[in-house]
Structures are given as C-alpha cells and as structure tokens.
Amino acid sequence: MTDPTPAAxxxxxxxxxxxxxxxxxPTFMRLPVMDPADVDVALIGVPFDGGVTNRAGTRHGPRELRNQSSLVRRHHHVTGRSPYDLVRVADCGDCPTHPxxxxxxxxxxEAHYAGVxxxxxxxxxxxxxxxxxxxxLRGLSKGAAVGLIQFDAHSDTYDSFFGQKYNHGTPFRRAIEEGLVDPRRMVQIGLRGSVADPASFDFARAAGVRMIFIEEFVARGVDDVMDEARAILGDGPTYVSFxxxxxxxxxxxxxxxxxxxxxSTREAQALVRRLAGLDVVGADLVEVAPPFDPSGLTAMTGATVMFELLCVVADSLAARGG
Amino acid sequence: MTDPTPAAxxxxxxxxxxxxxxxxxPTFMRLPVMDPADVDVALIGVPFDGGVTNRAGTRHGPRELRNQSSLVRRHHHVTGRSPYDLVRVADCGDCPTHPxxxxxxxxxxEAHYAGVxxxxxxxxxxxxxxxxxxxxLRGLSKGAAVGLIQFDAHSDTYDSFFGQKYNHGTPFRRAIEEGLVDPRRMVQIGLRGSVADPASFDFARAAGVRMIFIEEFVARGVDDVMDEARAILGDGPTYVSFxxxxxxxxxxxxxxxxxxxxxSTREAQALVRRLAGLDVVGADLVEVAPPFDPSGLTAMTGATVMFELLCVVADSLAARGG
Amino acid sequence: MTDPTPAAxxxxxxxxxxxxxxxxxPTFMRLPVMDPADVDVALIGVPFDGGVTNRAGTRHGPRELRNQSSLVRRHHHVTGRSPYDLVRVADCGDCPTHPxxxxxxxxxxEAHYAGVxxxxxxxxxxxxxxxxxxxxLRGLSKGAAVGLIQFDAHSDTYDSFFGQKYNHGTPFRRAIEEGLVDPRRMVQIGLRGSVADPASFDFARAAGVRMIFIEEFVARGVDDVMDEARAILGDGPTYVSFxxxxxxxxxxxxxxxxxxxxxSTREAQALVRRLAGLDVVGADLVEVAPPFDPSGLTAMTGATVMFELLCVVADSLAARGG
Amino acid sequence: MTDPTPAAxxxxxxxxxxxxxxxxxPTFMRLPVMDPADVDVALIGVPFDGGVTNRAGTRHGPRELRNQSSLVRRHHHVTGRSPYDLVRVADCGDCPTHPxxxxxxxxxxEAHYAGVxxxxxxxxxxxxxxxxxxxxLRGLSKGAAVGLIQFDAHSDTYDSFFGQKYNHGTPFRRAIEEGLVDPRRMVQIGLRGSVADPASFDFARAAGVRMIFIEEFVARGVDDVMDEARAILGDGPTYVSFxxxxxxxxxxxxxxxxxxxxxSTREAQALVRRLAGLDVVGADLVEVAPPFDPSGLTAMTGATVMFELLCVVADSLAARGG
Amino acid sequence: MTDPTPAAxxxxxxxxxxxxxxxxxPTFMRLPVMDPADVDVALIGVPFDGGVTNRAGTRHGPRELRNQSSLVRRHHHVTGRSPYDLVRVADCGDCPTHPxxxxxxxxxxEAHYAGVxxxxxxxxxxxxxxxxxxxxLRGLSKGAAVGLIQFDAHSDTYDSFFGQKYNHGTPFRRAIEEGLVDPRRMVQIGLRGSVADPASFDFARAAGVRMIFIEEFVARGVDDVMDEARAILGDGPTYVSFxxxxxxxxxxxxxxxxxxxxxSTREAQALVRRLAGLDVVGADLVEVAPPFDPSGLTAMTGATVMFELLCVVADSLAARGG
Amino acid sequence: MTDPTPAAxxxxxxxxxxxxxxxxxPTFMRLPVMDPADVDVALIGVPFDGGVTNRAGTRHGPRELRNQSSLVRRHHHVTGRSPYDLVRVADCGDCPTHPxxxxxxxxxxEAHYAGVxxxxxxxxxxxxxxxxxxxxLRGLSKGAAVGLIQFDAHSDTYDSFFGQKYNHGTPFRRAIEEGLVDPRRMVQIGLRGSVADPASFDFARAAGVRMIFIEEFVARGVDDVMDEARAILGDGPTYVSFxxxxxxxxxxxxxxxxxxxxxSTREAQALVRRLAGLDVVGADLVEVAPPFDPSGLTAMTGATVMFELLCVVADSLAARGG
Ligand SMILES: [Mn+2]
Ligand SMILES: [Mn+2]
Ligand SMILES: [Mn+2]
Ligand SMILES: [Mn+2]
Ligand SMILES: [Mn+2]
Ligand SMILES: [Mn+2]
Ligand SMILES: [Mn+2]
Ligand SMILES: [Mn+2]
Ligand SMILES: [Mn+2]
Ligand SMILES: [Mn+2]
Ligand SMILES: [Mn+2]
Ligand SMILES: [Mn+2]
Known part of the structure; x- marks a missing residue:
C-alpha cells in the first residue's frame, strides 16, 4: 500500500x-521547496533570535521545526481532510536575517514578507x-489594521527593555502604535507568569486589547473563550500569532x-481548531529554541501546531474559493 | 522496620x-526469575523493533522497563492490596527474537507464547x-476469537507499509483477518494524530471495531467511555493491549x-483500573523506545502501567479462584 | 524603560x-544576601540528601533552585503585587549540613533554624x-504544636527504613511523636503511588491526620479540598511543606x-494560592534532585512554587502588620 | 565581506x-541538490540500519550528517584548497531503502549505485x-575486484549472525567471497575490542587482508602504517570505507x-590525508547512530571526515584531470 | 554461526x-548468577555512595556497570583468549549495604568479603x-599486609573530612594505618588536580607509597612506569584498585x-595489561556515578576495564594453576 | 581536619x-565578592554573545564557569602552591553588557575594564x-601595544561578516588595526578547521602574527612551540586569550x-604552565556556551584553565613583588 492518491x-x-x-x-511537512508565487499557502522560516532578552536559540527554530515536521502526516484526524488536497502549499525557504x-x-x-x-x-x-x-505584519500590511489573536504566556506589550524599543517583549505595542493591528480586534490567550512590571498590561488594556489570563481560561473553557474571541475578531482580516x-x-x-x-497541547489544539472560518491573512509559530529542547518535543509540538494552523487556513481558503 | 510479611x-x-x-x-518488579509453569501471572519481555517504520529502539524496551520497575512497590495505594499476596507472579524472562x-x-x-x-x-x-x-495473540489462541481493548494513539489497522503486511501499523488488521480477535468485541481508546490515509480507519469501522478518538474521550470522560467499553467487551476472554x-x-x-x-497518566491509570473484573487472558505494554527516553520517564510510566495491569489481573484471578 | 521603582x-x-x-x-530571586535578623522573610537553602533511601541528589537542590529562580520576576500576575514591596525579603544563604x-x-x-x-x-x-x-520544625518550635499542610505524593509517616528512624520517609511521624505538629491540624494532599506497606497510613490516620489521596482530589477539585483543609488548619500557626x-x-x-x-503545576499553583491569609510560620520546597533534572524544569517549577509561597506569606504579613 | 568568489x-x-x-x-555541506549525472563527486545518504545486531539508529545517520555538515566551510586549512573549486560536487539525495x-x-x-x-x-x-x-560495492563493480582500505574497530568479516549472512558484521567477508574486493589489496586499521570469536579474524588473514590492530598502529604511528597501506593498495582502483x-x-x-x-580524530584526519593521490572510486562514512548522539558530536565528526575524504578525492581528480 | 563452543x-x-x-x-558480562563458593573469580557489586563528600551517585554504579557490560564479548582481542575458558567466573550479586x-x-x-x-x-x-x-581489604585480609596498585586522580590518603575519618578521600590512609596494605609495596598512578591541602601527600610519601603524578607518567610512558611499579609490587599478594x-x-x-x-582509555588498557602475572588477590573498579553519565560511556568504559582486569586475573590463575 | 590555615x-x-x-x-573559585580596588587579581564575568555568527549561548558562560569552579581546590598539584596565599584574588562580579x-x-x-x-x-x-x-584590550590599554598569546582553533582575524566589522571572528584584526596589540609580539596556537576564506590568514601573516596550526604543534610538541612563543612575546606586557x-x-x-x-586538556595545561614568568597584564577564557554543554564538562574545563591562568599570574606577581 502507498499513501492514497492526492485529490489535487x-x-x-x-x-x-x-x-x-x-x-x-527535512523540508516543512516534507513538501517540495517552491516560490511563494506558485502556492496558496507559503511555509516560511525566520531564523532569528536578535530580539531575545534572556535565553536565545530561536535562530535554530526553523531547522528543527522542519526536522520534526517529518512526523506529521497528510490528513487531519478530526476532519479527515488533507490541506494539500485543498490548496497549494509548499516550503518557501527561509527569510533572510542578519545575525x-x-x-x-x-x-x-519586512521586505521579504512584502514580497510574499x-x-x-x-x-x-x-x-x-x-x-x-x-x-x-509590516510586510503584509495593506494599509488597514488587521485583527490579531495571540496565544502566549506573555502580553509582549512592554514599551522597551534596556532602553531598546525592539525586542521580543514589545512587538505588539509597536504593532498597535504603528496601526498595523487594531487593538479592538485583538485577543490574547494564556497570559500568566510573574512580571517585571504589572503596568505593562495597562497599555494593552487601555488600547482595547482583550487579555485572557490562564486563570480565566481555565474557569471558562475553550468554547466559551473562543466564542468571545471570534466575536471580537469578527469577519475582518486576522493574523494568528502562536x-x-x-x-x-x-x-x-x-x-x-x-x-x-x-x-496543554490538547487545549492548544482545540483553541486553534476554533479558528475555523476566520479570514486568516497570516500566521506564525514562534519562540521554539532548540538548544533548550534536546528531546525535540517542543519542535514536534510546534510543527504539529503549524499543521493545525495550516488545516484551518486551507479549509477556510477552500470554503471561500470553492 | 522491614516490609510487611507477605500474606502468601x-x-x-x-x-x-x-x-x-x-x-x-533489575528483574520486573524485583521479582524472582521463574518458569511460567510455576506462576499464575508471567511477566515477559519481548525485545523487538523489527516492525517499526520510522524511529526504532523498542528492542531495548524490556530492559529499561525492568530497570525502572525497581521504583514500583508491592501494594496498590487505592485498593491497599498487593498482587503478590493474591497470585503467584514472577519475571519469566525474555521471549526469543531474531534481530x-x-x-x-x-x-x-508465537511459539514462545504457545508454550506459556x-x-x-x-x-x-x-x-x-x-x-x-x-x-x-497467535500463541495464546485457543481457536476462538477473543475480545480486545487497545489504548493507543493509532488504530494499527493499516493494510501494509512499503508493500509489507507485517509491521507495527498493521497488527490488529491481521489479527481480525486471522480470526484471533472478534472485532465486535474490540475497543480502541485514545486515537489521534495526523494520518497518512484516513481510509485506514474504514477497515476497522467496517469490521465493527469501536474507535474512540481522543476528542470523544475528552468530551465524555473515563467513566462514560469505560461503561461503554465494558459493555462491548462483555464477560468473554479479553486481551488488553496498551x-x-x-x-x-x-x-x-x-x-x-x-x-x-x-x-494523561492520571487518565490512563483510571482507564486501566476500570478493567477490574474482566476476564483478562493476557496484556501487554508496548512501544517504549529507550533511546528516545533519556530520563527514563517513559519506562517508569510503562512499568507503573504494567503494575496497574497486574493488579487488575491479580484481583480478578483471586476473585474467581477465591 | 527600567523595572518600576519599588514601593518599598x-x-x-x-x-x-x-x-x-x-x-x-544566582541568589534566590536575584535578591541580596542578608542576615535573617534584617528581614521579614528569609529564603534559606538546606543542601542535604542524607535521608534519601533510593535516588539521592537533593544536596544540589538549593543551588539549582537559586539558578532557576532568575527566571522569576517581581510581581505576581494574579494579584499584581510584588512581595518585595510588602515585606523585607532576602537570600539568607545555606544552612550548615554535614555530608x-x-x-x-x-x-x-535545628540549631540554624532556632537562630532564625x-x-x-x-x-x-x-x-x-x-x-x-x-x-x-524542631528549630522553629516555640513549645506548642503547629498545624501543617503537606503537598506530597507520599505520607512520609513510615516508622523506619533499614531499622533507621530518621530518613525522608519518616519526618512527619517523628514530628507528631515529638509534639512538634498537631496531627488534628494536619492535612496531606496529593498522596499516591504504590507503597511498601499500606499499614504505613494507619499511624497517620490513627493520629488524626487528614490524608487526601490524588483520586479524592481529582474528584473534588481544588476549592472543595482547600475549603476543608483551611477548616482543619484554622487560625493557628501553620507550617507549609511542599x-x-x-x-x-x-x-x-x-x-x-x-x-x-x-x-499539575496549574493545580499546584491554585492550591498554594488558597493558603492566603493563613498564619504561616514557615514553609519549604523540598526534594528537588538536580542530577535527575537535566533540563532544569524541576528547579524552575520549584523556584516558582517558592515564589507563590512567598507571595502568600508576604500578603499575609502585610495584612496583619498593615 | 562575503565568502571569496569561487574559482569555478x-x-x-x-x-x-x-x-x-x-x-x-541542511544539505550535505550546504551544497545544492543535483543529479549525479551533473557532478564529478556525488554526496549520497543511505538511511538504513537493517543490518544492525545490537543498537540500531543509523537510519537517521544521513539526516544528522547533513545537519552537522553546516559547520564545515569551503577550504581545507592545510592545503588551502576548496574541493568545490576543483570539481563539481553536490548533494545527490538519499538512496532508496526498505525499512x-x-x-x-x-x-x-545496489541498483541505485549502479545508476550512479x-x-x-x-x-x-x-x-x-x-x-x-x-x-x-556491488553497484559500483565493473567486474574487476577493487582495493579497499577500511578504518574500523571491527573487521566485519564474520560469516553470519543468528544464521543470517547479511548484517553489519559480515560485509567484507561477502565482498571478498563475491570477488568485489581483492583481499590482497585490502587493509584494515584500528581493529580492537573484545570479540565473540577470535577465529573471525582467520578468514580475513587467510584471504590476505592486512589487519592492523590499534596496538600496532599506536606503536608505529600514522606515517609508518600508511606507508605500508599505500604500498598494499598500489595504484589500482580503491574504495575507502570509514x-x-x-x-x-x-x-x-x-x-x-x-x-x-x-x-583520536587527530589521528583519523592524518590517516585520511595520507590517502592523497590514490585512485579512489568511492568512499563511505558509516555507523553514525544519532539516537545515541544527543550532542551531535558524532555526526559533526562524521561530516568533517566526509569533508576530508572529499578533499582527497577532489585533489586527486584535479591532479589526474588537470 | 553461533559463538564458538567454550573450551571449558x-x-x-x-x-x-x-x-x-x-x-x-543485565548481569556482569551476561554471566550466570552464582555463589562465590562455586567460582574462581567472583564479580561483585557494591552499591554505595555513603563516603562521598561532593557529588554522589555511585550507589547506582553496579547496576549500570552490569548494563553496559552487555557490550563486552568473550575473547580479548590481543591475547585471543577468553577468561571464561580458563577459570570459572560468575556474577555473584551485590554486597549488602545500608543507605x-x-x-x-x-x-x-567487610563481613561479605570475609565470606568471599x-x-x-x-x-x-x-x-x-x-x-x-x-x-x-579488611574482609579479604589474612593478617599480612598486601601490596596495592591504585589508578586514581587522587591519593585518597587524607586524614578526614568534616572531622570524619571514613570517606572516599581517606581509605588508603586507613588501610595503611590498619596494616592492611604495605605502603612500601604500594603505587599510585595518575594523580593530578588541584588539592585542598598539598600536605595530604606527605602522609603517603612518608609511609613509603610511590606516587606517580600524571606529569611523570606522561614523561615516562606506560612501560617505564609499569616496570618500576612491578618492581615495587614484587611477587607478593597484590590488590588492584581502579x-x-x-x-x-x-x-x-x-x-x-x-x-x-x-x-586516556588507551593508556589505561595498556597499564592494566602490564599487570599480567602478578599475584592479584582482588581488584575493584570504583567511582562510576551513573546520574552524571547520561550516555553510559563511563559505565561502558568501567565494564571494559573490569574485563581487562578479569583477563589479567584469569591468565594469571591459569598460569599458576595450569 | 579542615583545610590548612592560609598563609595569607x-x-x-x-x-x-x-x-x-x-x-x-557559586562565585568564581568560591571566593568572596569584592571590588577590584581591593585585590591584585580580579576574576570577572562578561556575559555576552552578541558577536556570535552561528551558535550563541556564551551569555550564560560566566554563570556556569562559576558553578563548575566549585570543583577547583586551593593548591596547584604541580607547584604545591595556592595562588590565594600569594596574592589577593576575588570574584569581582559581572561586567555590564547590553543583550x-x-x-x-x-x-x-571597555568602560568597565578601564575602571579595573x-x-x-x-x-x-x-x-x-x-x-x-x-x-x-581597549579598556586595559595604556597607549602602547601589548603582546598577545592566543589559544584558539580560529585566527579571528577576519575583516567582517555580513558586512559587520565587530563579531567574534574579527577581534584580533581590529586590535591590531587599533594598535592595541603588537602583531610582532603575537602568537596563535591550535589553529585548524575548514575556513570560509583562507585569505583570512593573510592579514595576520602580513602583520607579523606567528600562527601555529595544530599540525605544526603536534609535530613539535609543547616545549618546542612554547620556547618559540616565549621568545616572540619577550619580557613586555602580554595579554593571554584562551x-x-x-x-x-x-x-x-x-x-x-x-x-x-x-x-587535549593535558596539552592545554602544559601550554598554560609554560607561560610562567611572563608579564601578564590580563587573561581571558572565552567561548564557553552552556546550552551546548549539558554535562558541564566544558565549563569545568574552562574553570580549571582559569585556575591554571590564575596560578601563573599569581606566581609571577609574587616573584616580582616578592
Ligand atoms: Mn511572545
Ligand atoms: Mn511568550
Ligand atoms: Mn500501536
Ligand atoms: Mn501507537
Ligand atoms: Mn515527602
Ligand atoms: Mn514525596
Ligand atoms: Mn564496521
Ligand atoms: Mn565497527
Ligand atoms: Mn579514589
Ligand atoms: Mn579519584
Ligand atoms: Mn576565538
Ligand atoms: Mn575559536
């Protein structure tokens, strides 16, 4: 027996x-390497950790995500569908960065994503x-602010660290300030952990971001939280950052x-699946740091979440384009 | 103080x-090594990974399961009972295999288990x-098909891989085809993960196997699922494969x-405990691959699940024989 | 931006x-090293594993707890408060031990804690x-027995091992016998695992200790269990052992x-937070064995639990002293 | 500054x-993927461990050799030359295998290498x-037996294991029996370790293979040993197996x-460099088992030895072709 | 083919x-478990680390030495001989200890070895x-002091640590004081590393022990050093401690x-082989601490050194008894 | 017994x-933390990896060097001397850096070292x-160029990477260009490994740097190489970079x-000891990257090399100041 003949x-x-x-x-999902111009969904690596303030290593993330993605197969076990039967997907290589x-x-x-x-x-x-x-977000921007749903332990809305405005604790503050993201169409899920300054949440709250801490999530459950999140995100273009x-x-x-x-990964999968039907204009899976992941479990988890994201996007594109 | 005097x-x-x-x-559970003829329950290793299609290493499973089983003590903390007080148990060594x-x-x-x-x-x-x-299953077979409950992420009912009928993705298809297992008395719990071919589930479904995916399990909970599973398995001879x-x-x-x-292990323990009273004719704990388990956690978990299985079997034997 | 100006x-x-x-x-929480006489809450290491009967290594616990505590920041994300704004806290070094x-x-x-x-x-x-x-407990004792809440997989109320009365399986039996702890104001949460002798629980039960096994905890949930625990502990001086x-x-x-x-750590955090307002006279986080913790996850978890304990104690002290 | 403009x-x-x-x-040496027909030297992976009798894992060897080869740069530090300036080299992908x-x-x-x-x-x-x-060797064979130099702890000239003639302890006995290798033009260096049967050496010795145990190598040194080896290998076509x-x-x-x-790797490098000028018709670097190589050191060493082999081959080809 | 028929x-x-x-x-060398009374050479484990002053873990040494000894085969590659053909050898289990x-x-x-x-x-x-x-040494003592050759980075002739006379830094001082070892027939090889007190060497030197630091060893080489060591040890009964x-x-x-x-292991093997013919009355391989040996390399090295020691003893016994 | 009373x-x-x-x-060598103004030799950490072009992690170097330095004791085993008896040494903390x-x-x-x-x-x-x-070097500079001996696999005299002049492949080119180091009093030992551009060595060679590749080192040995190195370095102020x-x-x-x-570490120790008597104005031990050092061996080696450097400096200071 071989794998079933693809429908596409x-x-x-x-x-x-x-x-x-x-x-x-080890390409992403064992897909061919292609140019973004020839696909509907482009899997792209960004090997970079210049924005890290404590433990680096995410520069090696794309390589290990690709490596572990060999464990992921074609069809989603819940839907039975293969995203590769619905849309054209490929590994579009790594984005240039400067170490x-x-x-x-x-x-x-920014330039690379503008090209994409x-x-x-x-x-x-x-x-x-x-x-x-x-x-x-800058590269993808078409002028209007997009909605954004962020799964994260951290709000990443600090103003700066060490007097530096650009680091991995500040991207969403900058994105709001720059008008890339509409904070009233922005939701954060999974926030937790001790903080250097609780006032860091004030900016986001004042801007209108809906912050759902882990305690609220646990109390309400996946469906209740996602019902609210979907209402906030609405039908407009939405970016997903995991x-x-x-x-x-x-x-x-x-x-x-x-x-x-x-x-839990079980909760994470359920959350991502509830993104079905949204107008997703882009998504990312970030912060996998292989030097702290000797078993590869994190990269394997990350690759699987990328596959869940891909299935949501492919289903959605197929539904619209169908 | 020494351990309490065994009741047996x-x-x-x-x-x-x-x-x-x-x-x-490091024998299984620090038990003596004995011949199966002299025990009621025989703990046996099968060091083998010839059926693996991706990452091998289970040939080293029995050794590490034994090693980690040193952490397991005599009495189950819920029942308070020691299986060793109820039935005769020993480490009956490794089954021969050809690497x-x-x-x-x-x-x-097959020959070894026929002897057992x-x-x-x-x-x-x-x-x-x-x-x-x-x-x-072949070795244990007395002619009639047995019931089977399988805890697994995978259905293992593929037809073949690489044109090969015998590998770790196919055993239950073969067992059903060979009449070793009665598919109407067969339950699978915990299925999940992307699949090469969703049609792989069709054989099992058509044959009458009850497949409970993780999403259904989460929605219903241990007790509801096991109530159904027990109803399907009934009173007949049943094999447990974990x-x-x-x-x-x-x-x-x-x-x-x-x-x-x-x-979770918590769920796994609860599931196994709900097997109490079934007519278990054999059980296994498989797929522990020590080269991917540097901390020993997997083997420790596996050894504890083997102890849970042993307690179920011992209680059941004692109840019948008592 | 720098961290906010401390309120204290x-x-x-x-x-x-x-x-x-x-x-x-790497001091505890990156705090200065100070004398206990100059603080309200003293973070102290006890590098010791002389009481271990199987796998040792906790002698290295304090160093790795300190190391990983660098990941913990000032403010609790639920309360928004920083314990360091409420009370004086410092790293008070390691207690002397004899290897x-x-x-x-x-x-x-005992002598060191009597000094503290x-x-x-x-x-x-x-x-x-x-x-x-x-x-x-001996060092802290002011004559009257204290209440005690213990989070543990084990009751630690064995009488002895290998004929030896003092080891990590016996401390709470000794503490009760010596009148250091009032067993009627003692609660144990999370008990589980196979046991050498189920009669080991009889001493505790007979003495009046409330033992909550994991199965009961799962069935009832954090709040119900902690309501009961708080009722048992009451308003008196209470020691917390994790x-x-x-x-x-x-x-x-x-x-x-x-x-x-x-x-789960999620449950553990919820449990500790429910200690709010108790008259905590001391607390500990024990049994971190770094040689079996190559990733540092255990020490990181332990350091975070120490922070949760610190927040409870600081809030409580501030409320009383306020 | 960028890397210097290649000379080719x-x-x-x-x-x-x-x-x-x-x-x-992660291709081999970060080279493009090309067809063997378009290159002078083809870097090929053979992901296979079906011949292993104890600890498997070499099926993952090619992927990790490629991964670690990213650490290897263009020019050899002793010669100053880049093999890529001398001959056309590419990653020619993995040879098909059946797991x-x-x-x-x-x-x-065999079929794949016959094509190459x-x-x-x-x-x-x-x-x-x-x-x-x-x-x-079968695939490369042009009828006449080739010379062979083998760096190995083991002679790999057993007759069989478990009654099986084809496994990683027997390839060179088979190769001699099949006339693929001329045993009088065959040298083994580095032999050592306890053996199941010292008579296993008798076949090789009788056939005329020159076996140099580690003790002899240490006593004589790289140059003396390689002088003898080169004399044995002569000018004829020679295969190098490391x-x-x-x-x-x-x-x-x-x-x-x-x-x-x-x-030592120092000795290994010196040995390989002494192959300069031989008529090398093929080479391999085998037995890297990544599941037993968590740090990647073995694959990094293997990738560097492959580079040393490549430099020898490229220099030799350039000298002949020049 | 099977292993050759043993000669014994x-x-x-x-x-x-x-x-x-x-x-x-995993018994030592995959030998049967037997009583010392039935063998010529008894392989015995002593699972103990009570004498360690810094990083413990050697209590797990015997188990991992046995585990890794599965990699050792029957015949020595230099002599071609199998010790099991010369003398009766078995795994005689673990010596009792109190953790x-x-x-x-x-x-x-002491009591256990007196029995042996x-x-x-x-x-x-x-x-x-x-x-x-x-x-x-106490258990084996027949009254007269024995000679002793010790391979060690440390002299282990301190007087005490923390006021304690018995720990892993003092055994040879005690052995000399107790008349168990004749310091004029005692050699230490491989000494090095910073020391708490250089005066610790004075006792040994004064007693007549020949201490060969690593620098002297490197300057002179295996043969010169061992010639001297053998002259010092002479023909009398000698204990080997590695x-x-x-x-x-x-x-x-x-x-x-x-x-x-x-x-290097290469040097270590050469040193041990130069013990050939001595009247060895016992030997040990100590200080393997598996919690600090995740790859198993140390235990594998230790098991191989035990095999080298066994070969020396077996050859010697055979020569005498022959 | 306690450690001997210090002579100072x-x-x-x-x-x-x-x-x-x-x-x-875990301070360096378990020394007290002090101000550089109060010591003769200041042990300082520089937690930084901003100059790394491939695998980062050296920001964590100082912490792990301190951690592993707990294994180092007071006296050098060859000289018998303790540097702490000769000069005042302390841990002077970490130099500020910007991540x-x-x-x-x-x-x-630069500012921090100017202060020192x-x-x-x-x-x-x-x-x-x-x-x-x-x-x-900039901070320590008193105007005149110093001599420098560098132990390294790499020359670190590239001009730039990715168009960037300041990274860990360029420091010594910059130092020569800036007149901080006198290239005619500069020696590099241990160079090896494939290079992106062999012309990178031309700058150093042209400037007068003596580059000793590993092959030359192996051929000549420690003493011959160091005789030459010492002749080149002469009596002037010299910096040691390891x-x-x-x-x-x-x-x-x-x-x-x-x-x-x-x-080998054996060679490294011998090389460092041959620096005895030089006018060392500063030394460093760099490039320890703990995320790639799970066992701690690298940091332990690094800490020991720091101790060897300390002994050389202390002996030299004592000899001059004596
Ligand atoms: Mn984030
Ligand atoms: Mn985050
Ligand atoms: Mn399965
Ligand atoms: Mn499975
Ligand atoms: Mn406990
Ligand atoms: Mn416990
Ligand atoms: Mn081989
Ligand atoms: Mn080999
Ligand atoms: Mn020793
Ligand atoms: Mn030692
Ligand atoms: Mn360098
Ligand atoms: Mn370097």
Missing part, C-alpha cells in the same frame, strides 16, 4: 510508503523569536521564557 | 528494607513494538510515533 | 532592565530531602521518588 | 556571509550501517558498537 | 548469536565509591570528582 | 571542610564570546564553533 494535481508531501520519514531532506544586526533584520524580514504579500500567498511562519511578528510558550513547559520546554501552569 | 507463601519482590531499590538485578529477520521473529514469539499458554499462566508482556501483539503512545509525549516521550494531545 | 525602601531583586537575567550571582553524618546534620539544621526563629523572620526553605523538615514530587513527574522529573498521575 | 563556475556551498549557517535546508526488508534494501542500494556508476560520478556515502558497503567506530567513543559516542581505546 | 565445561556468558545483546537480564548508615555499611561490606575470602574466589568488584576498598576518575573526564565523565588531563 | 591574611575560598562544595553561592545592542556592549565593556585598569588589579575574565577581548575551542570538542563540546582534532 499539485505537489504533495513525500509519500511515506515510498520515502520513509527518516529519509529525505549581528537587529534593525537590519527587521528591514530584511504581493504573490497573494498566505504565509505561515516558523520563527524565530516573537519580535519577528512585527516586521511580518508563541510556543503559551503551552506548558512540560510539553514545550524548549523556549526562552517558560512559565509553569500553561495550556 | 510464594516468591515476592525483594524487600525494600533489606535490599535498597538501587541494588540487585535480523522479522518473519522468523514472528514465529519465535500451555502452562495456564496469564502473560503480561513488556514490548517491543506493537507488531509483537500479533504473534502473542501502546505507551496513547499517553501524551510529555509523560511518555520515549516512543517512536509520538502524538501530542494524548492521555 | 528596602533591598529588591536586581532590576531586569539593568542586569540581564543571565548575569549576576557524611546524618544525625549531626539534624543537629546543625529568634530573629522573628519567617523562613522559606529550599531543600534538601524531606527529612530536613523535621529539624526545621514536596516537589506532589507534582507530576512530567513537570517535575528531577526528584528521587517520582509517582505518575500527580498534581 | 559550478554550484557552490551557500555563502556563509549571506546565509548564516543556522539558516537554509522492513533487509534483502530488498540490498537490491535497492553509469554517470561516472564518484560517490561519497553517508550511512547507514556498515552492511551498506556491500551493495554499494566506520565511525574506528574513532574513540569519547569523540564519536553515537554509534552502535563503541570500543574504548580508539583512534 | 562451566557456565559461560550468554551466546550473542542466540540471545541478542539487548536481551536478557543511611556509613559505619554499618563498612561492617556489612573463605571460598577462595578472587573478587573483582564494581563500586561504589572508593571508600568501599577499605572494608573489602578509580574511574584516573581516566580523563571526556572518556569517563560520570564520576563525582572529575579532573581534566587524565589517562 | 586576606580572603580565601570557602573551606571545603566547613562548607561542602555543593553548598554556598540587544552590540555596539553599546562594546562601550560598556585604574585599580591596578589584573583581570582574568570568563566570557562571553571572543569579541569581548577587543573592548577588554578560546575554549582550542581544546578538542570531546573535552569542550559546549562551544559555538567546535573543530575536531584539537588540543
């Missing part, structure tokens, strides 16, 4: 019955630290700023 | 107050990849095909 | 915007194996006697 | 000043267990059959 | 062609920390007191 | 017989990546740019 004429992940999962180059120059990296990333945006492909990014979301540290460090230890008491 | 005159685990748990040979010949291994395992079956001892196996369940990958990879990372969002 | 004039953790968290000496002489270590620890008691500072200890709680093995080994693998099916 | 017009490793070494797909069928894998490998041989490209292989050398276990397990722990007291 | 009628290691090396119980009582452990070990001495079997011990050598920390921490990281710049 | 009245490492090595805060701003970090480091220079204390630094040597990657990755795996075939 475009490139597919390597057939697991022909090329064992330990063989072949020694933070500000230059922001420019490189021109193709019309929806990017799903494997980071990289969370600062990368800022230049991605910081792997939203998930508990027992299931995602390989990250720079772990906080105990986090989401 | 037969061999017992080493007394932890005489031989520290770090001392002595270079899959088909010969199937023959060796003759003694009347109930085998509880520490694997080994999941393919070993097939020759075990694939360690049913448990979440944060608690059982050391396995070849991990899938996030799995059972 | 006394020493504070290093400012994360001036000294990165990877820099500086080759168990009984001498008991004397050294004289200062009026409330000690929060990072152990060390659980035996250290006994000499701590054995890290109360938490599931997937979240706290680095300990000598792990038992699957344990508390 | 053909594809080159990614420029480290444009694409950081942590970025991009469940040893004999079918032998056929697949037709192109005239010289293959340098990253294994895979040592059995893969047999079908490689088993990573030739190197000491402190420098190459990730292998299935480690033996203490091995070659 | 007594028990042998498991045949690697019948029982794969990953199968079966909470150092002085009682000394009594238990009565049988006439020569014990080769796998420790355990180095303090165990003291009670072993502290694994004599070997460099890159090759033996899993020990409590590592010192860089140590013996 | 100033602060000393904690007494190992009073405070076990696992206890107490997000490379150029600001260079300013901070004013006190007259000789700094021995634990890095940090190798770029830190540049601002250290990149841990000079040492072989089997003994120092935890570094960003490992190269096989390196110095």
């Amino acid at each position: 004429p475009w490139p597919q992940p390597l057939d697991t019955s022909v090329t064992p999962r330990f063989a072949g180059l 020694l120059d933070l500000m230059e990296s922001l420019r490189l990333i 945006a021109k193709t019309g492909a929806i990017p799903i990014t494997g980071g990289g630290d969370h600062l990368v979301t800022l230049p991605i 910081d792997i540290d939203a998930i508990d460090p027992s299931q995602a230890p390989g990250t720079g700023t772990p906080e105990i008491g986090g989401l | 005159p037969w061999p017992q685990p080493l007394d932890t107050s005489v031989t520290p748990r770090f001392a002595g040979l 270079l010949d899959l088909m010969e291994s199937l023959r060796l395992i 079956a003759k003694t009347g001892a109930i085998p509880i196996t520490g694997g080994g990849d999941h393919l070993v369940t097939l020759p075990i 694939d360690i990958d049913a448990i979440d990879p944060s608690q059982a990372p050391g396995t070849g095909t991990p899938e996030i969002g799995g059972l | 004039p006394w020493p504070q953790p290093l400012d994360t915007s001036v000294t990165p968290r990877f820099a500086g000496l 080759l002489d168990l009984m001498e270590s008991l004397r050294l620890i 008691a004289k200062t009026g500072a409330i000690p929060i200890t990072g152990g060390g194996d659980h035996l250290v709680t006994l000499p701590i 054995d890290i093995d109360a938490i599931d080994p997937s979240q706290a693998p680095g300990t000598g006697t792990p038992e699957i099916g344990g508390l | 017009p053909w594809p080159q490793p990614l420029d480290t000043s444009v694409t950081p070494r942590f970025a991009g797909l 469940l069928d040893l004999m079918e894998s032998l056929r697949l490998i 041989a037709k192109t005239g490209a010289i293959p340098i292989t990253g294994g895979g267990d040592h059995l893969v050398t047999l079908p490689i 088993d990573i276990d030739a190197i000491d397990p402190s420098q190459a722990p990730g292998t299935g059959t480690p033996e203490i007291g091995g070659l | 009628p007594w028990p042998q290691p498991l045949d690697t062609s019948v029982t794969p090396r990953f199968a079966g119980l 909470l009582d150092l002085m009682e452990s000394l009594r238990l070990i 001495a009565k049988t006439g079997a020569i014990p080769i011990t796998g420790g355990g920390d180095h303090l165990v050598t003291l009670p072993i 502290d694994i920390d004599a070997i460099d921490p890159s090759q033996a990281p899993g020990t409590g007191t590592p010192e860089i710049g140590g013996l | 009245p100033w602060p000393q490492p904690l007494d190992t017989s009073v405070t076990p090595r696992f206890a107490g805060l 997000l701003d490379l150029m600001e970090s260079l300013r901070l480091i 220079a004013k006190t007259g204390a000789i700094p021995i630094t634990g890095g940090g990546d190798h770029l830190v040597t540049l601002p250290i 990149d841990i990657d000079a040492i072989d990755p089997s003994q120092a795996p935890g570094t960003g740019t490992p190269e096989i075939g390196g110095l």
